[in-house]
Amino acid sequence: MGKYDDLPETRRRGLEKMNKVYGFDMSDMDGDFFRYTADHLFADIWSRPGLDDRDRRLLLIGMLCTHGAQDVLSIQIPAAFKAGELDEDQLREIVIMVCHYAGWPVGARLNSLVEDTIAKGR
Structure with missing residues (x-):
């Protein structure tokens, strides 16, 4: 059961x-x-057809970055990494995109979270 x-x-x-x-x-x-x-x-x-969990998570990460929702990002980034939806290189590439579209301070905060997630995952 x-x-x-x-x-x-x-x-x-x-x-x-x-x-x-x-x-x-x-x-x-x-x-x-x-x-x-x-x-x-x-x-x-989250269960609708048309987008898989990785696609939904990428959209969510982008939106969370623009809102400065570090608390929720600190759940979503490690979860995406743990689930194998995003690897080290992909997470780092997201940081570069975020820096240019959401601003360098937002990207810098995301970079810290990404690097911490990667370090803990090794």
Whole structure:
């Protein structure tokens, strides 16, 4: 029996997708915010056909950089690296693109996160 078997189908799919995207096990939680996150964002949006997880993650990383969302980037960059969606060279190339399109300070912060992620992954 699986960890989420006693949950409604949509919540189970959402939590399983969250685990895959984040790279760690999520616990079920209460509240409307978590319901929309698990049941809609991950069960529906992240699971739609047309883009794979890597494509969605690349888009998300770009958007997070433009918003200075270092907290969420610190989850997404290591998760992408751990999942094998982005390797060392690709992460470093993202930094160069971000520097030129989102600004050097944003790229510098991302570079620190990327290099830390790579160092921890070795």
